[in-house]
Amino acid sequence: MKDLSSLREAYRQAPYPLGGHHDRKLRVLTEALEQLDPELDSDMYGKGEIIENFEHRLAQLTGKEAAVFFPSGTMAQQIALRIWCDRASLKRVAYHPLCHLEIHEEDGLKELHHIEPVLLADQHRLITLEDVKELDVSVSCLLLELPQREIGGQLPSYEELVAIADYCREQGIRLHLDGARLLEVTPYYGRSVAELCSLFDSVYISFYKGVGGVAGAILAGNTDFIDESKRWKRRYGGDLISLYPYILSADYYLTQRIGRMEYYYLKAKEAAAQFNACPATRTLPEVPVSNMFHVHFEVSQQELEPILIAVMEQSGIGFTPYLHATGEDSCYYELSLGDRYVDIPQDRLHEGFRLLDQALRELGNN
Amino acid sequence: MKDLSSLREAYRQAPYPLGGHHDRKLRVLTEALEQLDPELDSDMYGKGEIIENFEHRLAQLTGKEAAVFFPSGTMAQQIALRIWCDRASLKRVAYHPLCHLEIHEEDGLKELHHIEPVLLADQHRLITLEDVKELDVSVSCLLLELPQREIGGQLPSYEELVAIADYCREQGIRLHLDGARLLEVTPYYGRSVAELCSLFDSVYISFYKGVGGVAGAILAGNTDFIDESKRWKRRYGGDLISLYPYILSADYYLTQRIGRMEYYYLKAKEAAAQFNACPATRTLPEVPVSNMFHVHFEVSQQELEPILIAVMEQSGIGFTPYLHATGEDSCYYELSLGDRYVDIPQDRLHEGFRLLDQALRELGNN
Numbered sequence: 001m002k003d004l005s006s007l008r009e010a011y012r013q014a015p016y017p018l019g020g021h022h023d024r025k026l027r028v029l030t031e032a033l034e035q036l037d038p039e040l041d042s043d044m045y046g047k048g049e050i051i052e053n054f055e056h057r058l059a060q061l062t063g064k065e066a067a068v069f070f071p072s073g074t075m076a077q078q079i080a081l082r083i084w085c086d087r088a089s090l091k092r093v094a095y096h097p098l099c100h101l102e103i104h105e106e107d108g109l110k111e112l113h114h115i116e117p118v119l120l121a122d123q124h125r126l127i128t129l130e131d132v133k134e135l136d137v138s139v140s141c142l143l144l145e146l147p148q149r150e151i152g153g154q155l156p157s158y159e160e161l162v163a164i165a166d167y168c169r170e171q172g173i174r175l176h177l178d179g180a181r182l183l184e185v186t187p188y189y190g191r192s193v194a195e196l197c198s199l200f201d202s203v204y205i206s207f208y209k210g211v212g213g214v215a216g217a218i219l220a221g222n223t224d225f226i227d228e229s230k231r232w233k234r235r236y237g238g239d240l241i242s243l244y245p246y247i248l249s250a251d252y253y254l255t256q257r258i259g260r261m262e263y264y265y266l267k268a269k270e271a272a273a274q275f276n277a278c279p280a281t282r283t284l285p286e287v288p289v290s291n292m293f294h295v296h297f298e299v300s301q302q303e304l305e306p307i308l309i310a311v312m313e314q315s316g317i318g319f320t321p322y323l324h325a326t327g328e329d330s331c332y333y334e335l336s337l338g339d340r341y342v343d344i345p346q347d348r349l350h351e352g353f354r355l356l357d358q359a360l361r362e363l364g365n366n
Numbered sequence: 367m368k369d370l371s372s373l374r375e376a377y378r379q380a381p382y383p384l385g386g387h388h389d390r391k392l393r394v395l396t397e398a399l400e401q402l403d404p405e406l407d408s409d410m411y412g413k414g415e416i417i418e419n420f421e422h423r424l425a426q427l428t429g430k431e432a433a434v435f436f437p438s439g440t441m442a443q444q445i446a447l448r449i450w451c452d453r454a455s456l457k458r459v460a461y462h463p464l465c466h467l468e469i470h471e472e473d474g475l476k477e478l479h480h481i482e483p484v485l486l487a488d489q490h491r492l493i494t495l496e497d498v499k500e501l502d503v504s505v506s507c508l509l510l511e512l513p514q515r516e517i518g519g520q521l522p523s524y525e526e527l528v529a530i531a532d533y534c535r536e537q538g539i540r541l542h543l544d545g546a547r548l549l550e551v552t553p554y555y556g557r558s559v560a561e562l563c564s565l566f567d568s569v570y571i572s573f574y575k576g577v578g579g580v581a582g583a584i585l586a587g588n589t590d591f592i593d594e595s596k597r598w599k600r601r602y603g604g605d606l607i608s609l610y611p612y613i614l615s616a617d618y619y620l621t622q623r624i625g626r627m628e629y630y631y632l633k634a635k636e637a638a639a640q641f642n643a644c645p646a647t648r649t650l651p652e653v654p655v656s657n658m659f660h661v662h663f664e665v666s667q668q669e670l671e672p673i674l675i676a677v678m679e680q681s682g683i684g685f686t687p688y689l690h691a692t693g694e695d696s697c698y699y700e701l702s703l704g705d706r707y708v709d710i711p712q713d714r715l716h717e718g719f720r721l722l723d724q725a726l727r728e729l730g731n732n
Contacts, residue, residue: 027404029611030396038393042580071437075603108601112478208607214408215606235474236602237441240581241574245395245611 008321010309016348017318018271021212021257021338029214029245032252042242046230054247058218062203063194066226069247071238073180073206073217074105079232080202080219081141082113084174088140091115094132095143097123098150100178126156129163132173142168145178146196147185152284152294152334158189165199175199180206180217184290187262201225207250210264210291211257212338216246260339264291268337278357279364284332292336295320299363301331307359317344317352374687376675382714383684384637387578387623387704395580395611398618408608412596416610420617424584428569429560432592435613437604439546439572439583440471445598446568446585447507448479450540454506457481460498461509463489464516466544492522495529498539508534511544512562513551518650518660518700524555531565541565546572546583550656553628567591573616576630576657577623578704582612626705630657634703644723645730650698658702661686665729667697673725683710683718 011017022028043051051069058067070076078101085091093109095101097119101109109115118139120131126148144164147153156164168175177200186193197203202221207213219229233239268288275281280298297304301323308319320333377383388394409417417435424433436442444467451457459475461467463485467475475481484505486497492514510530513519522530534541543566552559563569568587573579585595599605634654641649646664663670667689674685686699 024408024410024608025404026399026402026406026408026610026614028408030399030404033392033396033399036392038391038396040392042390042392042394044390070603072603072606074600074605078603105603106597106600108603111601214611215608231472234440234472235477236604237436237438237444237471237474238603239440240438242390242581244392245580248392 006309007305007323010312011318011321014312014318015316016344016352017340018320018344019335019337020340021253022340028212029249032213032249036248040244043244043247045241046233046239050244050247054251055218057251058205059220061193062197062205062218062220063192064197064203064220065223067218067220068226068230068233069243069250070217070219070233071215071240071243071246073100073178073204074108075233075236075238076204076217076219076229077101077143077176077178078105078109078113079229079236080176080204080221081109081115081143082232083225083228084141084176084201085113085115088172088174090138090140092118092137092139093141093143094118094120094135094139094173096121096127096145096148098148099143099145100149100180101143103150124151126151126154127164128156129160129167132164132167139173141174141176143176143178144200145180147181147290147292149181149292149334153181153184153288153290153292154285155185155188155289158191161199174201176201177203179203181209181290181292183258183261184210184264184292187265188289207246207254209336210261210338211250211253213250213253214246216243216250257339261291264337264341265289267291267341268293268335271335271337271341274353278353279360281356281360291338292334294332294334296326296330296332297323297360298330299360300329301325303363304331307356307363311352311355311359315352315355316348319352319356372675373671373689376678377684377687380678380684381682382710382718383706384686384710385701385703386706387619388706394578395615398579398615402614406610409610409613411607412599412605416613420613421584423617424571425586427559428563428571428584428586429558430563430569430586431589433584433586434592434596434599435609435616436583436585436599437581437606437609437612439466439544439570440474441599441602441604442570442583442585442595443467443509443542443544444471444475444479445595445602446542446570446587447475447481447509448598449591449594450507450542450567451479451481454538454540456504456506458484458503458505459507459509460484460486460501460505460539462487462493462511462514464514465509465511466515466546467509469516490517492517492520493530494522495526495533498530498533505539507540507542509542509544510566511546513547513656513658515547515658515700519547519550519654519656519658520651521551521554521655524557527565540567542567543569545569547575547656547658549624549627550576550630550658553631554655573612573620575702576627576704577616577619579616579619580612582609582616623705627657630703630707631655633657633707634659634701637701637703637707640719644719645726647722647726657704658700660698660700662692662696662698663689663726664696665726666695667691669729670697673722673729677718677721677725681718681721682714685718685722
């Protein structure tokens with residue numbers, strides 16, 4: 001049996017990866033810089049045209065009074081929650097059990113701020129208005145993630161979102177948006193970034209997901225909130241003397257891709273339909289609501305790996321470099337569609353799915 | 367009277383700035399990247415060849431078991447102190463009153479970690495062995511900054527340093543080195559980086575001071591200490607998906623400049639002597655011990671500004687873009703010598719100091 005690293009290797013060798021915009025290589029940065037004047041002045045500890053212009057662009061895009069560039073969303077979001085807790089003199093917030101802060105940050109929120117999270121909903125579904133209404137302790141802030149990445153990028157309806165926002169406003173609960181992938185959901189909602197952000201007191205957006213930049217994030221909100229977040233940014237050591245490598249690349253790829261989000265969304269629906277036509281395969285959500293979804297297989301990781309390796313080698317389509325087992329006989333992976341999808345010749349794509357379908361059928365017949 | 371911004375403007379216009387390596391412009395980054403293969407793989411959340419090779423290089427340079435790249439020294443140092451406090455179960459550390467953590471970080475150490483600093487010495491002089499011995503409360507860690515930047519970059523003697531390190535080891539006090547400018551003091555001590563670092567349990571070095579990179583820092587120490595610091599780096603949001611823009615430029619300029627530190631040091635002594643020959647002017651230290659020193663004037667900021675503007679305009683030498691008032695009749699600025707000093711034609715340099723001397727003499731005669 002091939003070892004785990006073979007799946008990664010087969011993916012690397014496949015000329016047509018299904019997901020993403022590009023490999024994460026140095027050229028992602030150099031391409032963004034190559035048309036710029038080398039005499040451009042660096043930002044300096046949060047000041048200067050490069051950072052101020054970009055922050056202004058994002059304040060306008062989100063419809064907020066102000067915005068501040070952060071090296072990471074982890075830093076930006078902890079700080080947002082800390083500020084809302086301080087203002088309410090209550091160190092408790094609510095979020096989803098699979099929130100980034102809960103599972104990917106080594107408990108930074110708890111260790112650095114002693115903020116207690118209340119986990120709403122369960123890890124297989126979205127937070128609903130009912131969940132918020134049933135909170136039996138008070139919280140300073142509710143964090144919603146749009147789309148909810150760890151469950152395939154699901155979304156509440158716009159009406160549910162408005163109802164949650166209205167309820168929070170009535171109750172004096174601040175609403176923070178983990179919008180790491182916010183731009184990617186605007187086509188589904190058919191609403192502008194600013195319209196969606198108007199429901200929230202504070203908003204974070206990432207620049208290396210759908211935007212495809214090098215790294216970095218924005219936090220947007222009222223001027224006093226953003227001013228306070230800048231003091232925390234300095235406390236964290238995030239107020240670097242120069243953030244321009246991230247800002248310039250974020251600006252470049254934002255311009256390039258902000259108009260393509262609808263296209264990525266349509267292609268995700270197309271690809272998901274192809275997966276769902278294969279046996280023992282289903283996507284979550286069944287019909288994607290953004291450029292992303294999860295591909296679940298009712299097949300063990302051990303059985304699926306050699307199949308995927310063979311299909312990738314034969315078709316040239318890079319389905320995935322990894323699988324996560326979800327049980328003895330099931331596994332999944334995450335897929336986010338971007339620029340690379342468009343470059344795949346239709347016959348190759350068709351052949352990739354045909355071979356996958358066939359291999360899974362043969363497996364089912366054994 | 368010319369306004370404050372004129373000094374900055376005159377400095378910008380001067381073709382021969384005295385200090386630094388280069389303006390902080392985009393080309394600092396693009397020059398570092400231009401010879402590299404655009405197909406280089408990005409680091410990924412602290413993994414990958416770019417970051418691991420550089421960390422290995424710095425572990426070797428500092429003579430420590432391990433090293434980890436941080437986006438900033440602020441983040442690296444707070445984390446180092448937190449770890450030493452946790453290990454001693456004692457949230458108290460000692461450092462200089464003008465320590466970076468005390469005056470430039472919006473109290474991050476206190477706000478994020480509730481660590482209490484004990485301020486040793488007074489703000490006009492270095493910490494001595496006596497100061498450490500006279501501590502009347504216990505501390506987990508002592509932070510020493512070499513050179514002590516805010517007092518002109520002064521240094522204890524090597525013997526004093528060894529005595530402090532010995533005493534701390536006896537007392538179970540961890541010794542952390544704020545070596546933002548450590549490379550710059552090796553010529554004065556006549557000792558290797560590793561030799562100096564061997565006196566300390568943990569070491570931080572910056573890449574945008576004497577090295578002249580874009581941003582970033584290294585923290586070095588024992589493997590278990592560095593592993594723990596990586597968890598905190600993630601908690602802080604410092605474990606970016608890609609840190610390569612900082613790492614590649616740090617690596618490039620470190621290679622370029624690590625051998626020039628002696629030269630910068632010699633030139634600093636030469637320049638300081640020129641300042642000290644002018645009336646009402648003295649450098650701190652009088653004889654520099656690194657590439658940096660402070661230039662103090664017994665003249666009010668208001669009187670000195672038009673003089674400096676005129677001297678800069680006439681000679682083309684950029685003395686300084688700013689002055690800090692230290693009293694009604696005194697002011698100073700900081701100077702760090704680097705690559706730009708070598709490009710100044712000798713006659714220009716001579717003319718700059720001659721005009722400064724003359725203007726200050728005339729002022730004294732009025």
